[in-house]
Amino acid sequence: MDDALAFSALVLALSGQLVQEIHARVSQQGFEDLRPAHGFAFARISLGDTTTADLAEHLGVTKQAAAQLVEELVRKGYVVRHPHPHDARARLLGLTEAGWAATRAADQAARAAVAPWREALGEARFSELVADLTRLTPPGPIRPAW
Amino acid sequence: MDDALAFSALVLALSGQLVQEIHARVSQQGFEDLRPAHGFAFARISLGDTTTADLAEHLGVTKQAAAQLVEELVRKGYVVRHPHPHDARARLLGLTEAGWAATRAADQAARAAVAPWREALGEARFSELVADLTRLTPPGPIRPAW
């Protein structure tokens, strides 16, 4: 039928609203100088062993763009650059305490934003949905929708 | 549990991929000078009775941004501005034949992009999912995710 366009538009609207809601909650917790993309940078950096080039690939942007983003996060006190133990060119990225605090705030915000879905669908169907999403959505960069 | 962040990231990744796939198919049909946002402008204009200010609200941007988008679409031959019958300030927007052709191409592309979901979930569960999305996603502007 013609659910196709509706489905696309709804998924797009949903993702926009999730991002916006998470961002709003994080801002409200005092992190007003962070944008949504920063959250996904934190997610990658918090895994450890991350260089600027790794981050660029993860976000699906050029390494110059990632370098600018890192520079901004360093300037704002969320990220630090360490020398790489085995590569004098590279620098390993790490989160400061402020960076970890922002990451925790984003986690909490995401849980709150998704809560209506858990409740409306029930735990079982929600898990099923997450499983379907995992199965049907090929891994790719985490970026603005277009 | 901690599906929350995964769910958000997956929805975001999915919407990005849907948009990108639809855009790729539309481009391949010869509409290389169109961007994803244009499709949602066409969707609104094709309803009829649309001014630039209406379009701005629908897309969630300033009317200046909408005016620039309309100017571009007029220049490329997809949209025409008609005088408004009852308001000498306003202009009604309409699609040219090229505009309608692009709209049809986008519809078809959306169906193709969503097809894997229909098949994987089955018609019944897919409809259920669309219903859930419709119910749980408050209406809002159709825009890039952030």
Next chain:
DNA sequence: CCTTATGGACAAGTAACTTGTCCATCAAGA
């Protein structure tokens, strides 16, 4: 070694918005 690839810095350009300002026209009340 010598060649090629890679992480990163520096500089400039660009696309898609924004804010700010202005004007013509409309709608509604005194």
Next chain:
DNA sequence: TCTTGATGGACAAGTTACTTGTCCATAAGG
């Protein structure tokens, strides 16, 4: 009917989050 405030739209300039282009120091493989 006049006047006052809101609205559709145009014009101009500023901003942001990227991009492309270039370069250097270091690394890795023959």
